[in-house]
Amino acid sequence: MLTSERSIARTRLHDRVFSIAGGLVTLGAVMFLGVLLFDLARDGLSRVDWQFLTSFPSRRPGQAGIFSAWVGSMLIMLVTAVTAIPLGIAAGVYLEEYARKNWMTSVIEINISNLAAVPSIIFGLMALGLFVYKFGFGQSILAGGLTLGCLILPIVIVATREALRTIPRGMREAAYALGATRWQVVRHHLLPYSTSGIATGVIIAMSRAIGETAPLITIGALTFIAFLPPAPIVTDPELMIQPLRWVWSPFTVLPIQMFNWVSRPGDDFLRNAAAAGVVLIALTLGMNAVAIVLRYRLRRRIKW
Numbered sequence: 001m002l003t004s005e006r007s008i009a010r011t012r013l014h015d016r017v018f019s020i021a022g023g024l025v026t027l028g029a030v031m032f033l034g035v036l037l038f039d040l041a042r043d044g045l046s047r048v049d050w051q052f053l054t055s056f057p058s059r060r061p062g063q064a065g066i067f068s069a070w071v072g073s074m075l076i077m078l079v080t081a082v083t084a085i086p087l088g089i090a091a092g093v094y095l096e097e098y099a100r101k102n103w104m105t106s107v108i109e110i111n112i113s114n115l116a117a118v119p120s121i122i123f124g125l126m127a128l129g130l131f132v133y134k135f136g137f138g139q140s141i142l143a144g145g146l147t148l149g150c151l152i153l154p155i156v157i158v159a160t161r162e163a164l165r166t167i168p169r170g171m172r173e174a175a176y177a178l179g180a181t182r183w184q185v186v187r188h189h190l191l192p193y194s195t196s197g198i199a200t201g202v203i204i205a206m207s208r209a210i211g212e213t214a215p216l217i218t219i220g221a222l223t224f225i226a227f228l229p230p231a232p233i234v235t236d237p238e239l240m241i242q243p244l245r246w247v248w249s250p251f252t253v254l255p256i257q258m259f260n261w262v263s264r265p266g267d268d269f270l271r272n273a274a275a276a277g278v279v280l281i282a283l284t285l286g287m288n289a290v291a292i293v294l295r296y297r298l299r300r301r302i303k304w
Contacts, residue, residue: 037281040274040277040278040281041278043270043271043274043275044271044273044274044275044276044277044278045275045278046271046275047271047272047274047275048275048278048279051065052064052065052066052272052275053065053066053067053070053279054067055067056068056225056226056227057069057224057225057226057257057260058226061261061266061268061269061271061272062268064261064269064272066254066257066275066276066279067228068225068226068227068228068252069225069252069253069254069256069257069276070254070279070283071228071229072141072225072229072251072252072253073210073253073254073283075141075145075229075246075251076141076144076145076148076209076216076251076253077145077148077206077209077210078145079141079142079144079145079146079149079247080145080146080148080149080152080206080209081206082145083145083146083149084148084149084150084152084153084156084205085156085202087149087153087156088152088153088154088155088156088157088159088160088202089156089160089198089202091153091157091160092156092157092158092159092160092161092164092198093160093164093186093190093191095108095109095112095157095161096160096161096164096165097164097182097185097186097190098182112154112157112158113154113158115153115154116154116155116158119214120151120212120214120215121214121215121218123147123150123151123215124147124214124215124216124217124218124219125218126150127143127146127147127150127215127218127219128218128219128220131143131146131147131219132219132220137248138248139219139220139221139222139250139251140247140248140249140250140251141229141246141247141248141249141250141251142247142248143219144216144219144221144251144253145247147215147216147219148209148212148215148216151208151209151212151215152205152206152208152209155201155204155205155208156201156202156205158201159197159198159200159201159202159204159205160194160198160201162197162201163194163195163196163197163198163201164190164194166194166197167189167190167193167194171189171190171193172185172189172190175188175189195298196294196295196296196298196299197295199291199294199295199298200291200292200294200295203287203288203290203291203294204288204291206287207284207287207288210253210254210280210283210284210287211255211280211284212255213253213255213256213259216253216255216256217256217259221250221251221252221253221256222250222251222252222256223252223256223257223259223260224252224260225250225251225252229245229246229249229251230245230246230249231246254276254279254280254283255280257276258273258276258277258280261273261276
């Protein structure tokens with residue numbers, strides 16, 4: 001009896017020590033991150049204004065802006081979302097609900113999990129040989145968007161599968177018992193109930209993609225662009241309407257613009273890089289806030 005009580009007391013002590021140690025480590029990490037964010041905001045907030053957001057890069061730090069960089073980031077994210085999100089959700093649904101459980105699917109699942117942890121530079125090297133040289137897309141928005149699409153595709157697939165696994169098995173069995181087909185079960189029951197989890201995973205994946213630099217530098221993204229891609233809608237009646245002409249334009253993004261300014265001498269360029277970092281963090285936090293609000297609203301509409 002005494003041995004059991006001592007064992008229980010020792011286990012509780014270990015749990016308490018581990019909880020305290022984990023809390024201290026978490027607090028230290030949060031404080032360190034807070035110091036970094038404070039230092040970034042102190043240097044960059046004074047430069048964030050309308051002129052900074054609507055001006056093109058310049059050799060004069062006081063006149064330089066991030067107009068072409070944040071427009072390029074948004075266009076890259078658009079191509080990434082259009083290519084990766086539908087394909088990732090479809091692949092996740094197929095692997096979880098349709099694919100037979102055999103050695104082939106096991107190999108595919110292992111590879112997907114491994115690809116989610118591969119360094120981004122590897123995707124950049126793959127895109128350089130495949131999209132830039134093999135397919136001839138060049139240093140374009142299309143090549144950059146496809147590169148980041150390949151990067152977040154495994155994350156979207158894993159998030160979709162995890163969201164589907166949270167749905168009780170009884171819901172599937174009840175739908176099948178009422179005569180529903182597999183597609184009807186997926187469309188009318190599984191996808192609506194797992195939308196919040198899928199949306200959260202997708203937006204987190206997009207938040208990772210918007211801050212990536214290495215794969216875009218690898219495929220040849222420019223560091224200085226003083227123009228915007230052509231508009232999809234042409235106002236001149238003599239010109240041919242080409243709604244997808246902008247996907248073939250060269251581009252730059254916020255992380256690359258920051259890299260360019262950091263590599264230049266002078267404190268003014270460093271302040272510009274800090275200001276661009278503040279804008280990038282604001283965009284990332286905004287995307288994560290959208291994920292939280294969307295998940296909350298979708299869960300409120302669901303009645304189990």
